[in-house]
Amino acid sequence: MPRYPTGSSALRAIPDPEALLAQLDEELEADTTLEAAEPILALAAKYLTGTKKGVGPVSTWHSAQTIADRLDSEMPLRGRPLDEVAQRLATHLLDDVNRLAHPMYIGHQVSAPLPAAVWTDALISAYNQSMAVREMSPSFTPLERQVIAWMTDLVGWDSRAGGTMTSGGTEATFSALLAARTAVIPNVWTHGLPVMPTPVLLCGEHTHYAVLRAAGEMGLGTNRVITIPSRDHSMDVAALRVKLKQLKDKQTPVMAIVATAGCTATGSFDDINAIADLCAEYKGARGDIWLHVDAAHGGAAILSDTQRFRVAGIERARSISWDPHKTLNLPMAAGMLLMRDESELAAAFSQQAPYLFASGDEARVWDTGPRSFQCSRRADVLKLYVALERYGIEPLAALYDRTCRVALALHKMLEEHPDFTTIHEPQSSILCFAWTPKDVPTPKLNELTDVLRERYNRSGRGWITVTTMDKRRVLRVAVMNARTTEAHVKKLVDGLVAEGRTVLQHAGY
Ligand SMILES: Cc1ncc(COP(=O)(O)O)c(C=O)c1O
Secondary structure, eight states, X not given: OOBOOGGGGGGSOOOOHHHHHXXXXXXXXXXXXXXXXXXXXXXXHHHHHHTTTOOSOSSOOSOHHHHHHHHOOBOOSSOOOHHHHHHHHHHXXXXXXXXXXXXXXXXXSOOOOOHHHHHHHHHHHHHOOOTTSGGGOTTXXXXXXXXXXXXXXXXXXXXXXXXXXXXXXXXXXXXHHHHHHHHHSTTHHHXXXXXXXXXXXXXXXXXXTHHHHHHHHTTSOGGGEEEEOEETTEEOHHHHHHHHHHHHHTTOOEEEEEEEBSOTTTOOBOOHHHHHHHHHHXXXXXXXXXXXXXXXXXXXGGXXXXXXXXXXXXXXXXXXXXXXXXXXXXXXXXXXEEESSTHHHHHHOOOOOTTTOOXXXXXXXXXXXXXXXXXXXXXXXXXXXXXXXXXXXXXXXXXXXXXXXXXXXXXXXXXXXXXXXXXXXXXXXXXXXXXXXXXXXXXXXHHHHHHHHHHHHHHTSOBOEEEEETTEEEEEEEOOOTTOOHHHHHHHHHHHHHHHHHHHHHTTO
């Protein structure tokens, strides 16, 4: 465990603070140069270039405890040169990372980030502008407004639209649902939620936990979230209609309906138009039911001529979460909340903070703090801007299309393979499938699928995930890397078959 070296402190000579500061001042200045940064930046460059060919392990076979034991040391009392620190990082940590830039990493929905955006992270940190208020970030707050405007234009919204960058989809959905809460209960910020009639939230059973978490966080209670069953992995709109009718009969107000565009497990899309129709049909005293679209993963479909049909009707939403750190391949953190009417987001946070927030029209336009859950906030918009400037939106849309095509190609390969059973056609870059070698009973396969996944990941050949669908353990991939091609997913199938053979042998089959 990390420790401050208290045991030896009695024996240590008491440091001279002036001497310490003199040395620190010198080191701080020395570290400002490009040459000083080189050892750290070189590690990143070596990683990004070194993974191109897809050779070498994707992950580590060491346990967390092995790595923790290696790190178990006393807290440094004094520093050491940056190149030594870089060397230490290389030997103590970096061999055991998950290499997301390796084309055979086809695991969770975390991207292999675009290189120009990676380098921009250093710039964001160097300038360290806080996005809460314009006076702390004179050029990046207007930049965020500009980039968000590009995005709301893509959705098809007018000049009332706006939003904010977020830490990710979870924060975006939470903030959107706070806005929905205010729209239904205007005095909720000061008075809290009414006991009667307490509103409910509706979402699909496949919805990301961000929705339940938001209900818990805002004091609505997770019991007030009604999950609608799925049909073909998307929200069953007929079941939603039945539920809305029952709620109307009981005069239960509905705070919002959350549709998902690219759900976490299977990447499938809810029928936004059909759900928007129901939001209008079952409107309450304050207008249509609030429709939030969680497009954290599938937002990139908005950009794409071939995929846009999957988000048809998205402009009818009141709010959208969309994570550039997923399918726009930015490094974390880069999430977005887009609002059809930005004033509804400001209404969600009726915050007074005279030491920070200025009043007046100018502040209302540029300050982002009054409509963000965060106070100190990085200028993550800069890496989105640099990515757009460097690569352009059309090539990035084509990249999303390609990841979807690779998932589709994998689906085809699996359909033709005797050891696997497909479960759904991919609607985005995510695919789940079952490992079903002959003569192994399903309950045993549920157990062995986890063994196979673990064995495959530890082999270094690649890295994938696993989930449960209809009580069955299934393998899952998310193609989030510009380097991953059909040849790589073919290697994935071959690797699973080879490791699977060993798993079956060990299990006595
Ligand atoms: C559909 C969906 N919504 C929300 C989230 C949460 O996003 P974040 O991890 O950026 O908070 C995810 C993450 O996987 C997701 O798939």
